Amino acid sequence: MKKWFGILVMGTALLFMLANINKENKEETTIEVVEKIKEPSYEYDILVDSFHVIKGVVKSGQTMGEILYANHIDHPEINEIVNKSKGIFDVRRVNAGKSYMLMCATDSTEKAQYFVYEIDATNYVVFDLRNKIDVYKGKKPVTVRLKTSSGTIKSSLWITMEEQKLSPKLTAELSTIYAWTIDFFKIQKGDGFRVYYEDKYIDGEYIGIGRILAAEFTHKGQNFYSFYYKENDNYGDYYDEQGKTLRKAFLMAPVDYKRISSRYSKRRKHPVTGRWKGHFGTDYAAERGTPIWSTANGKIIAATYSKNNGNYVKVRHNGTYTTQYLHMSKIKPGIRKGVYVKQGEIIGYVGSTGLATGPHVCYRFWKYGKQVDPFKQKLPPGDPIKKENREAYMLAQDSLMQILMN
Secondary structure, eight states: OHHHHHHHHHHHHHHHHHHHHHHHHHHHTOOOOOOOOOOOOEETTEEOTTSEEEEEEOOTTOOHHHHHHTTTOOHHHHHHHHHHHTTTOOGGGOOTTOEEEEEEOSSTTOOEEEEEEESSSSEEEEEEOSSSOEEEEEEOOOEEEEEEEEEEOSSOHHHHHHHTTOOHHHHHHHHHHTTTTOOTTSOOTTOEEEEEEEEEEETTEEEEEEEEEEEEEEETTEEEEEEEEESSSSOEEEEOTTSOBSSBSSOSOSBOOSEEEEOOEEEEEOTTTOOEEEEOSEEEEOOTTOEEEOSSSEEEEEEEEETTTEEEEEEEOSSSEEEEEEEEEEEOTTOOTTOEEOTTOEEEEEBOOSSOSSSEEEEEEEETTEEOOGGGSOOOBOOOOOGGGHHHHHHHHHHHHHHHHO
C-alpha cells in the first residue's frame, strides 16, 4: 500500500512539474505584435496621402496653363483660375527654373486637384482646383539660427569672407550697411570684422542668411559699430553706439549706372518727339534688367503703367520729399500702392517702356510738391533714434554688444 502511495505522490509531483515547464515555455514564446501606424504626410499644409504627387520644375517658355492642361484641367477652368488669381498672384510670373507640385486624383481621371508654385525658397502660392477654385499664398516655416563670424582682412573683404566659406550675401549686406561710413576700396591689411547674424533653414536645409543684427568693423585702428533696431512696425535700420543712423537720408543714385545720359533741365530737346520742353528728371543709363532701388525709406503711392512714363513707381518719403522711377522693364513683384520700402530696396528693373529710346531710369525728385534737381539740394542726414525710443534702443544695443564681443 505504501508502495502504491509513493508512486502516486511521485506521479502527481511529475505532472505538476511538467505543467509548470509548459507554462514557462508558453510565456517565453509569447510574441507581442505591435502594429506600426503610418504618420500622415503633409506638403504645403495639405494632406497628400490620398493624391498622386508629381513634382517638377518649370521649363524655359513653359506656362502654368500648359502644365495644368497636361494634367487634365481644360481651358475654361484655366481661364477661371487666371481670374481668381488676380490680386493674389500674376500667373504670367511663373518663371523657368522654379519648382512646382501637382496633387492629382488617383482614379482614372488623374485630374489635378492642387497646383503649388514656389515663388522662392520660402513663399509659395496654392491653387486649390477641387469643387470651388481657391487661390492663396503660403509661407514655409523657417528656422532661424543665430551665428557670429569674424575675420582679419588679408587683401579684401570679399576674399577673406570667401576663404571662411561665408555667404556672398553676408559680404554684400555688410558692405551696404557701412557704405556711407567706410570706403571699401581703401580697406587695409589688418582691418577686421565681427558680425552677428541670422542663418535660415527650411526642413533642416540651409536657404541663406537672414538679417545682420550687429556688426563691428575695424578700419585703420578705429572701431565702427552697427546695430539693427526697429522703431516702428514697418521697417528697421542700422544705428551706431550713439543712436545715429549709418545711412544718409537719400542715396546718390537709384541704380548702378553706366553714365548719366540726361540731367535735370528746364529746356531740352526730347530724343523721341524732337520737341523742346523741360526735362524734370535725371536719366541714368544702365543695362536692361539692372535692379532699381528706392533712394530712401518711404511708402509707395503709385506702381503702375502710363503711356509716357511706361512702368513706374512713385514713393512718398515724408511730408517734404517724393521720388519717382520711370521706364522700368517691369515692376518688382510685391511692389504696389501702400507698401513700405526701405532705402536700397529693389522696386523694379531698368527698361525702356513708355516714351524712351534706350534702357535707363528717369529719376524724378519732388520737394514740397515741386520737381527739383536732386544734385542741387542740401539733403538732410538720416534720422537718429527718436528721443522716446532712445532708452529702449540703448538696452537692445547693450545686449547685442555683449553677444557680439563674446
